Amino acid sequence: MTTAQAPAKPSLAELLEQTSPAIRARRAQAATIPVHPLLAPLLPHGGLARGTVTETTDLSLLLALAAGPADATPTTWSAAINLPDLGLAAAIGHGIPINRLLLVDEPGEHLPEVIAALAPVCSVLLIRPPTWLQPRTTTRLAAHLRRTGTVLLSHGPWPGGAQLRLEITTAAWSGLGDGYGQLLHRRVTVRASGGARRAHERPSCYCRTRTAGSAFRRRSPEHCRSPTGSRCNPADVRPPGPTLV
Numbered sequence: 001m002t003t004a005q006a007p008a009k010p011s012l013a014e015l016l017e018q019t020s021p022a023i024r025a026r027r028a029q030a031a032t033i034p035v036h037p038l039l040a041p042l043l044p045h046g047g048l049a050r051g052t053v054t055e056t057t058d059l060s061l062l063l064a065l066a067a068g069p070a071d072a073t074p075t076t077w078s079a080a081i082n083l084p085d086l087g088l089a090a091a092i093g094h095g096i097p098i099n100r101l102l103l104v105d106e107p108g109e110h111l112p113e114v115i116a117a118l119a120p121v122c123s124v125l126l127i128r129p130p131t132w133l134q135p136r137t138t139t140r141l142a143a144h145l146r147r148t149g150t151v152l153l154s155h156g157p158w159p160g161g162a163q164l165r166l167e168i169t170t171a172a173w174s175g176l177g178d179g180y181g182q183l184l185h186r187r188v189t190v191r192a193s194g195g196a197r198r199a200h201e202r203p204s205c206y207c208r209t210r211t212a213g214s215a216f217r218r219r220s221p222e223h224c225r226s227p228t229g230s231r232c233n234p235a236d237v238r239p240p241g242p243t244l245v
Helices: 012-018 021-030 059-072 088-093 108-118 135-148
Strands: 032-034 047-049 053-056 078-081 101-104 124-127 151-155 164-176 181-194 197-207
Touching: 032 059, 047 059, 053 059, 059 078, 059 088, 059 124, 059 151, 059 164, 078 108, 101 108, 108 124, 108 135
Parallel strands: 053 151, 053 164, 078 101, 078 124, 124 151
Antiparallel strands: 032 047, 164 181, 181 197
C-alpha cells in the first residue's frame, strides 16, 4: 500500500526569488501593453494594463494610446466601435495600421455583443460608449475583458467606471499669423488619474509641418518653438511616431 506524499514546500530562497522586485516587475510588464514613450511615464508600469478600461475625452489622445500597441506587435489588431466620425487619415497619422483596424460604425443595441465578439481577437478596442448601458451589462463586459486581456479605450466616461483616466488639461497651437500661416505645433499637458495612482501631469510637445497633399513631416527640435516664441525643450519634443492633432 502506497501513500501520497505531500508536495515539498518551497525553500526560503525560492520564495524570496519569486517575490523579488525584479520578478514582480517582469510580471507587471507581461501584464501590460506598451504605449508611446511620451505617454509611458503617465501609466502604471509604463503601459496599459490588460483587461482594463481607460477613458479620455480627447480623440487624438485616444488614437495616440491605441497606436502604441499596434506599433509594438505587428500581429496586433484593433477595433473602433461606435466611432463613425473617426477619420482614417487621422488614425494613419497617429501610426495605427488600418489594415489591422476593424470598424463597426453604428452597432446600435448590439454594441455589447460586438464588444464580446471582438475582445478575443483584438488587443485594443476603441469605443464611444452609449448612455443606455446597464450596470449588469458593464459588469459582464468587464469580466470578459479580464478573461481575454483586452484593453478598452473609451472616448468619454465609461458607464461601468474606468481604472484610468487621461485628459488634456492645457493645449496651445502655434503657426498661425495675422491672416497667414498654418497650424504647425500643438503643446499639451496630459493628466492621468484613477485607481490607486495619484494624479500626474506631463507636458509634451508635438510638432509637424504640412507638405504636399495630406502628408506631414516632423519638425526638428531646433526649429520647434512654443506659442510664446521660445524654443521647446528637446527632451519634450516627440520623437518619430504618432502625432497628437
